[in-house]
Amino acid sequence: MTDQTTDFPTLRKPVAVFDAGIGSYAAVAALQRALPRQDIIYFADRASFPYGSKSREELLGILNRTLQFLSGFDPAAILVASNAPSITVLDDLKDMVSVPVFGVRPPVREAMQQAKGRNVAVLGVQSLVESAEMRAFAATEAGNEAHRVHLINASPLVELVESGAFLFDQTSTQEKVDAFVSALDARHADIGAMTLSSTHLPWLRSFLERSVQGRSLLDPLDNALGAILPFAAEGRSQILGLVTENERYTANDFQRMLDRLGVTLPLRIVPRLNED
Structure with missing residues (x-):
């Protein structure tokens, strides 16, 4: 694991997937199965966990900063892999970036x-x-x-x-x-x-x-993946793993959970996006 936020691998029109924790990795795994050549960014915003306890104003701020951050990677699409912000605030924010933004909503x-x-x-x-x-x-x-x-x-x-x-x-x-x-x-x-x-x-x-x-x-993920598929872009099957952390939810603990799941994915620590 490294805390360097430069020298990222070169990705071709990745799909960016984010949430506040381990839940969103299921979306990454499903994307890999459906689009084996797609490059992917997996961003676990542990410093903002849990989204479920945040107010509407807090979620607006978190998603605003996160969408701006991920759009800097020139993604083909961004998936907000969390039901709460997808329902409560995403419609207010999805047009703030030029990238197609999708959420997950209860079926x-x-x-x-x-x-x-x-x-x-x-x-x-x-x-x-x-x-x-x-x-x-x-x-x-x-x-x-x-x-x-x-x-x-x-x-x-x-x-x-x-x-x-x-x-x-x-x-x-x-x-x-x-x-x-x-x-x-x-x-x-x-x-x-x-x-x-x-x-x-x-x-x-x-x-x-x-x-x-x-x-x-x-x-709910099934419908979201179907919406993303038309925006796929062939890459080199690379996954860039990014994580924020705080005192309670550390990057090391998160890496340990991924390891236990059998997921080999080095993580790069990035600064907390919910801080100025």
Whole structure:
């Protein structure tokens, strides 16, 4: 790992993917599978973790600075790989750079189709599920069946990923996922499908599948990747890994999680973008 922010490798029209933590690496892996020659920038803004606890004003500032930073790499597209800012602030910011900018949004309509008349749970971080923007989005997607859509604070599940517990303490992780699903079912009857509306939650899919007993789990990332594909540019399959850090969420700890996932990706530490 290095703290040098110069002498970056030469990338050809990379797709830039960013989030505040490990969740967004799932988007990188999916892009590699779909576009094996595409150059990619993976930016983990650990200094801003968690996006889910930030106010609208804080998210506007974070995304403003991040989009400006990543646009300096001449990307083919930028993916905001986090549901909360994608829903709450991205529409206000996506035209501020000349690069196509995409987000990830809960697949409410698809979930309702798979639920087949039963209810839907949108699992997301607190700032997402409590936002007026998410309520409006769900109402638009669900129409006159909006009463079937329940917005659920899944921040405790996100923390299982960010802490690395899902890698290093799988027994405890399963117990906590089981308890979360049991509490959800006790609070909201007849849930037929759930959306994993934090990019962290797909890392818990195997744990959730053991708990939800065959109910559908939908990943918002699928739609986002489909939107990016037309902007692909053939490169040399390079990935540039960038990370910010703070006292609690260090680059070394983040590298350790990547290593445990079997991801070989040297990280370069960049200055915290949320500081002047």
